[in-house]
Amino acid sequence: HGVGVTGIVAYLIHQFGLEDYIKIMPIKADDRYFRANGVLQLAYSEGTFDNAFQWAYDHGADIVNASFSTSANLKCMSLAKDILVVGAAGNNNFNKLNYPAGHEDVLGVMNYVKDEDGNLVVYARDAGESYGSNYGEWYDVVAPGETLIIPSYGRNVADYCSYKIMGGTSSSAPVASFASALVMLRYRGYDNYGVDIELTPQVYKEMIPYC
Numbered sequence: 001h002g003v004g005v006t007g008i009v010a011y012l013i014h015q016f017g018l019e020d021y022i023k024i025m026p027i028k029a030d031d032r033y034f035r036a037n038g039v040l041q042l043a044y045s046e047g048t049f050d051n052a053f054q055w056a057y058d059h060g061a062d063i064v065n066a067s068f069s070t071s072a073n074l075k076c077m078s079l080a081k082d083i084l085v086v087g088a089a090g091n092n093n094f095n096k097l098n099y100p101a102g103h104e105d106v107l108g109v110m111n112y113v114k115d116e117d118g119n120l121v122v123y124a125r126d127a128g129e130s131y132g133s134n135y136g137e138w139y140d141v142v143a144p145g146e147t148l149i150i151p152s153y154g155r156n157v158a159d160y161c162s163y164k165i166m167g168g169t170s171s172s173a174p175v176a177s178f179a180s181a182l183v184m185l186r187y188r189g190y191d192n193y194g195v196d197i198e199l200t201p202q203v204y205k206e207m208i209p210y211c
Contacts, residue, residue: 004171007151012178029052069169098138134169140205146167
């Protein structure tokens with residue numbers, strides 16, 4: 001999952017030739033494994049998220065991409081006033097508040113998909129399926145995230161260093177994170193553009209939906 005999310009950002013950086021301007025800081029936030037139905041999975045805790053966000057902030061990150069969702073209002077969200085956090089709304093197809101995407105200081109990202117008529121819709125693939133982006137007043141933007149081809153590093157030998165299709169808000173969040181990085185590049189005094197604007201994370205959060 002983390003490899004795929006990082007790969008989306010890396011692909012966009014490369015496509016725009018911005019390797020000298022936008023850097024990726026991968027951070028692992030998991031702390032243990034467990035088995036569910038015979039499948040080895042990662043387990044997370046609020047403490048590991050807190051530590052990961054703090055580490056990113058302490059090491060100079062400008063943006064944190066959070067392609068996960070939880071019902072808990074994490075303590076680390078206090079850092080969202082000092083660093084731009086981009087959160088995934090989740091994939092339950094509900095009008096539902098999830099964190100960190102639903103936090104007032106976070107740029108919350110929904111995923112748009114196409115319905116049977118080819119129209120872009122936010123909250124479901126079609127009426128008969130439960131999987132689709134969460135939606136609601138807590139979130140700020142929608143971004144493409146359906147059937148993206150991503151790099152994959154799986155737990156099975158056949159999955160090592162391969163590619164797979166990934167969809168959902170975990171994919172749309174890194175697209176929005178890249179867009180946020182473009183906005184930061186534009187407004188950080190390049191050719192004096194935006195030189196008179198107080199460029200706080202909250203200013204960026206309010207600007208991005210209009211850029």
